[in-house]
Amino acid sequence: MPSTVYYTSMRTRPGNNLPTKLNKLVDRAGLDDIDFGGRFVAIKIHFGEPGNLSFLRPNFAKVIVDYVKRRGGRPFLTDCNTLYVGRRGDAISHISAAYENGYTPFSTNCHVIIADGLRGTDERNIPVKNGEYVQSARIGSAIAEADIIISMTHFKGHEMTGFGGAIKNLGMGCGSRAGKMEQHCDGKPQVNTTRCKSCHRCITQCAHNAIDYVDDKAHINIDKCVGCGRCIGSCGFNAIVNRNYNSAKLLNYKMAEYAQAVVQDKPCFHINFVMDVSPECDCRAENDAPIIPDIGIFASFDPVALDRACVDACNTATPLPNTQLTESVAKHGDCHEHFANANPNSDWQTCLAHCEKIGVGTNQYTLIEVE
Numbered sequence: 001m002p003s004t005v006y007y008t009s010m011r012t013r014p015g016n017n018l019p020t021k022l023n024k025l026v027d028r029a030g031l032d033d034i035d036f037g038g039r040f041v042a043i044k045i046h047f048g049e050p051g052n053l054s055f056l057r058p059n060f061a062k063v064i065v066d067y068v069k070r071r072g073g074r075p076f077l078t079d080c081n082t083l084y085v086g087r088r089g090d091a092i093s094h095i096s097a098a099y100e101n102g103y104t105p106f107s108t109n110c111h112v113i114i115a116d117g118l119r120g121t122d123e124r125n126i127p128v129k130n131g132e133y134v135q136s137a138r139i140g141s142a143i144a145e146a147d148i149i150i151s152m153t154h155f156k157g158h159e160m161t162g163f164g165g166a167i168k169n170l171g172m173g174c175g176s177r178a179g180k181m182e183q184h185c186d187g188k189p190q191v192n193t194t195r196c197k198s199c200h201r202c203i204t205q206c207a208h209n210a211i212d213y214v215d216d217k218a219h220i221n222i223d224k225c226v227g228c229g230r231c232i233g234s235c236g237f238n239a240i241v242n243r244n245y246n247s248a249k250l251l252n253y254k255m256a257e258y259a260q261a262v263v264q265d266k267p268c269f270h271i272n273f274v275m276d277v278s279p280e281c282d283c284r285a286e287n288d289a290p291i292i293p294d295i296g297i298f299a300s301f302d303p304v305a306l307d308r309a310c311v312d313a314c315n316t317a318t319p320l321p322n323t324q325l326t327e328s329v330a331k332h333g334d335c336h337e338h339f340a341n342a343n344p345n346s347d348w349q350t351c352l353a354h355c356e357k358i359g360v361g362t363n364q365y366t367l368i369e370v371e
């Protein structure tokens with residue numbers, strides 16, 4: 001059975017601006033069917049790495065916050081900490097970045113909670129239904145404990161996954177730092193002794209007694225290490241790293257299974273914003289020029305159908321000139337699919353196919369336009 005995806009264009013007129021259209025869109029798509037009364041509602045969003053200006057405007061978040069509050073829900077805006085060096089790797093930096101980008105309670109009427117806590121180690125292990133690559137996903141606690149999930153996703157390109165849509169926002173975005181490592185890497189981390197400050201914090205976090213000290217620098221005993229990644233989050237100096245990167249295909253399989261862990265047992269609703277479609281992720285501290293024109297806002301209860309509808313819509317759009325996409329086509333040739341053209345090593349089909357296989361959703365959809 002196809003899922004229904006609702007869509008509204010970027011066209012506006014007096015009395016029908018984009019916030020108004022977003023409210024109408026989610027209403028028509030059935031968001032009101034969820035019983036919000038008294039429940040914690042995690043609104044999963046990417047606050048944008050400072051320097052990148054293509055992240056979602058807080059104004060859109062406020063529309064959804066107000067929608068949920070009018071129905072008695074208790075929303076919070078949330079994301080998990082990042083694994084890489086940047087401005088969102090611990091809760092204090094992350095909240096500061098969110099505020100810097102306008103996600104303050106004054107503009108959104110809502111608080112920000114970093115789901116995996118101060119150091120990115122506050123997680124819940126959630127067994128994955130039908131999981132083949134991940135037995136137990138490490139999901140940020142506040143998201144795992146929320147009663148309802150609403151994802152709001154800036155739909156754009158991505159270096160590894162082709163595009164970043166609802167599945168990536170849910171799967172990668174809701175993973176704790178160790179959860180992100182599990183999706184990106186296999187194997188065991190190492191200590192960068194130049195960065196190690198000998199603070200001895202990581203040893204308290206390792207449940208396997210795998211860390212000791214050599215010349216007063218942390219050292220991981222690979223015979224004892226099980227590759228859980230917990231020490232990576234515990235180090236405030238980015239001294240513990242894992243460079244055993246997974247293939248794009250394995251990353252996609254694992255990301256699909258993490259998304260399953262997030263959505264499998266609770267009411268969920270998903271909104272994708274296909275605008276400012278930069279070729280790469282909002283995690284970067286810059287955003288290259290959009291590769292296609294703005295298309296609109298899409299919403300559905302099915303995150304797979306939603307992503308599929310968005311990627312299909314993008315692929316019918318004419319590439320904008322003088323962009324990373326046109327440069328990449330000139331260099332690598334045209335494979336007639338914008339996201340593969342923009343990032344030739346990526347493979348988004350694998351992710352959506354695996355999502356369908358394990359029951360996250362379907363690639364079949366019916367598209368309904370909302371004025």
Ligand code: SF4
Nearest residue numbers: 196197199200202235
């Ligand atoms: S937590 Fe980081 S800085 Fe501290 S001892 Fe471990 S590796 Fe070194």
Ligand code: SF4
Nearest residue numbers: 206225226228229231
């Ligand atoms: S990855 Fe896990 S088991 Fe290995 S050293 Fe770090 S905390 Fe210990």
